[in-house]
Amino acid sequence: xxxxxxxxxxxxxxxxxxxxxxxxxxxxxxxxxxxxxxxxxxxxxxxxxxxxxxxxxxxxxxxxxxxxxxxxxxxxxxxxxxxxxxxxxxxxxxxxxxxxxxxxxxxxxxxxxxxxxxxxxxxxxxxxxxxxxxxxxxxxxxxxxxxxxxxxxxxxxxxxxxx
Numbered sequence: 001x002x003x004x005x006x007x008x009x010x011x012x013x014x015x016x017x018x019x020x021x022x023x024x025x026x027x028x029x030x031x032x033x034x035x036x037x038x039x040x041x042x043x044x045x046x047x048x049x050x051x052x053x054x055x056x057x058x059x060x061x062x063x064x065x066x067x068x069x070x071x072x073x074x075x076x077x078x079x080x081x082x083x084x085x086x087x088x089x090x091x092x093x094x095x096x097x098x099x100x101x102x103x104x105x106x107x108x109x110x111x112x113x114x115x116x117x118x119x120x121x122x123x124x125x126x127x128x129x130x131x132x133x134x135x136x137x138x139x140x141x142x143x144x145x146x147x148x149x150x151x152x153x154x155x156x157x158x159x160x161x162x163x
Contacts, residue, residue: 010083012062015116018141045155110157
């Protein structure tokens with residue numbers, strides 16, 4: 001089985017930990033827990049009858065400025081998930097700039113951008129944000145909408161690189 005490191009990034013409070021807990025443990029809590037440093041999760045993903053991948057998910061503490069992230073946490077990453085909060089404009093208006101900063105440390109690896117907290121916003125507004133900022137997925141850690149989908153996409157992208 002191949003093992004791949006995936007870092008979960010974004011500003012503080014966007015729902016990185018909630019999304020990761022929803023994916024790995026199928027749980028959601030309304031309690032806000034600040035991640036200090038990094039929390040590491042593991043998840044085996046069955047891609048098909050004969051292929052699986054173990055994703056080592058690094059939930060990294062959020063920063064408003066992506067250049068403030070401890071770059072040691074990014075070392076060795078094979079993919080990343082960048083999360084924004086659909087209810088807080090400041091988390092997605094600098095998306096393009098944040099991705100440029102991250103790509104200087106993460107080179108040419110697969111990634112997805114995710115607009116979280118879909119359950120707290122009108123869907124037409126969410127779709128407009130998705131189109132404007134070219135987000136890959138809209139999700140809700142609370143309801144679980146699209147959480148498995150974007151993690152599965154990352155798994156498939158990582159598996160394709162190995163082939």
